[in-house]
Amino acid sequence: KLNLTEERLKRYVDEANTLSSDTTLISNTEKELKNKAKILREKAISKTLNNIKRSMKVDLCFVLDCTGSMKPHIAxxxxxxxHVSNYIKCTNxxxxxRIGFCGYRDHNNKPHDQLQVFNFTDKYxxxxxxxxxVSPGVYSQYSDEPEDVLGGLNAAITQMNWQSSTRILLHxxxxxxxxxxFTNLKDNYPDGDPNGLTAENVLEKMQSKNILYFFGKIANYTDKMLEIFRSIIGEFPVFDL
Structure with a gap:
């Protein structure tokens, strides 16, 4: 009998198989299922990247955590x-x-410091x-571990002037x-975003604008977030920084 992890992987493989008629997916072990699920994810991500390479017009927005915890990683x-900007330009x-930026901090920051938006420009x-x-915020005694991630994503999605046919958000x-x-870490807002934002309503807005989501991972604290995001929008590229 398959355990829960195997069942989940098998379900993913079965669903993916309906989208790939030339792939035979028969598996009896969790290891085989993981390998085949990984291959399917890589194919989906590779297809996305290839489509970007062939694009003629691209909007690329970077969404960056600019809180105090990012000080060791901001550079x-x-x-x-x-590197990402140069890679896309050199590939084609x-x-x-057009490149843009949205930095986010947390709710304990002053309103003008909580979010910073630099709209799209072709002036590199x-x-x-x-x-x-751009610099990280200052860690205070009132700081907790989670950040205003949803506020940052929402600002990038709704305040940026998205125009191009290919739209990429790299978080x-x-x-x-x-x-x-999302987490069991110290949290001043354990019930969720104090402004009522949810992963569902933010990411659904992102999908409605045909924006592709990429994530640059720094720590394992974001693993649960990535799992929840995948359950809403499906697979997306994750890069270890």
């Missing part, structure tokens, strides 16, 4: 942003790339100068959103 995150030199030098000034962070569904 690496900026470096990642630079004729591409028309201008964007680079702006990113040079980089080390901690999950507020709420017990």
């Amino acid at each position: 690496a995150a900026k470096d990642c942003i630079s 030199p004729s591409i028309k790339l 030098i201008k964007f680079t100068k702006y990113m040079h000034e 980089i962070g080390d901690f999950p959103p507020h709420g017990r569904r």
Whole structure:
């Protein structure tokens, strides 16, 4: 009898099999199921990346956790942003790339510091100068571990001027959103986002705008968040930073 993990993997494989008629998926062990599920995920992600390479117009928005906990990682995150931007431009030199940024902190910050939005531009030098000034917030005695992730994503989705046919949101962070569904860490808002945002309503807005979600992972604290996000929008690329 399959255990719960095997059943979940088998269900994923069975569902994916309906989308891939040329793939034979017969498995009796959890290891085989994991391997085949991994291959299917990689194929789906590879297809997404290939579609991006062929795109002529791309909006690329970076959503970055700018809280105090990111201080040791902020330079690496900026470096990642630079590399990704250059990679897309070099992969297809004729591409028309617009780059934007949304930084988020937490609810204990002053309103003007909680979110910072730099709308899309095709002026790469201008964007680079702006990113040079981005810095992590200051950790205070009132700080908790979760951050205003949903507020940051929501701002990027609703406040940015999305126009291009291919739309990418690359989210980089080390901690999950507020709420017990995401974490058991110290949380000043254990019932969830104080402004009423939920993963469902934020990610559904993202999907309605045909925005592709990517995640740059720094710590395992975001694993539960990624699991919940996948249950809402399906598979998406995750990069270890």
